Amino acid sequence: MTLRPPTKAAAKPTKYRNKVVVMDGLKFDSKREYARWQELKLLQSAGKIRNLVRQVEFKLAPAVSIKGRKRPALKYIADFAYDDGPQWVIEDVKGKITEGYRIKRHLMAVMGFQILETK
Numbered sequence: 212m213t214l215r216p217p218t219k220a221a222a223k224p225t226k227y228r229n230k231v232v233v234m235d236g237l238k239f240d241s242k243r244e245y246a247r248w249q250e251l252k253l254l255q256s257a258g259k260i261r262n263l264v265r266q267v268e269f270k271l272a273p274a275v276s277i278k279g280r281k282r283p284a285l286k287y288i289a290d291f292a293y294d295d296g297p298q299w300v301i302e303d304v305k306g307k308i309t310e311g312y313r314i315k316r317h318l319m320a321v322m323g324f325q326i327l328e329t330k
Contacts, residue, residue: 229306237265244290244304247329251291251302260293260300267292267301271318287315289326302327 229241239245248265255263272285291302301319305312305328316326 240290241304241306243306243330247302247304248291251293255293260295263291263293265291269319269322269324271315271322285315285318287319300327301325302329304329306330 229243232239232242232245234245237248239248251260251263254260267289269287269289270284271287274284275282289301290304293300293302301324303312303326308328319326
């Protein structure tokens with residue numbers, strides 16, 4: 212009988228097959244999101260945009276109690292937001308548009324925000 216060292220189990224692929232990227236201590240949900248971050252940082256360095264931020268949280272609806280069970284507030288977290296002069300831009304990098312995202316996009320529009328979707 213030969214003993215072998217334990218092997219690492221194959222990592223389970225993500226739901227949408229994206230590859231998580233960690234660079235400079237920042238975690239990005241996909242290579243595409245990281246690439247867009249790099250582009251936006253260059254635009255900010257060139258003075259085209261200002262106040263670039265990541266993972267901006269918007270509260271879409273308050274927490275509620277349904278049939279005696281507490282439900283958390285409904286939130287949307289944008290990948291990026293920045294000031295391009297006349298207004299703020301909210302940006303989300305999308306590979307697949309899900310039903311949950313469609314609802315959140317709709318609620319953001321009701322609140323007066325348009326989301327720029329990059330692919």
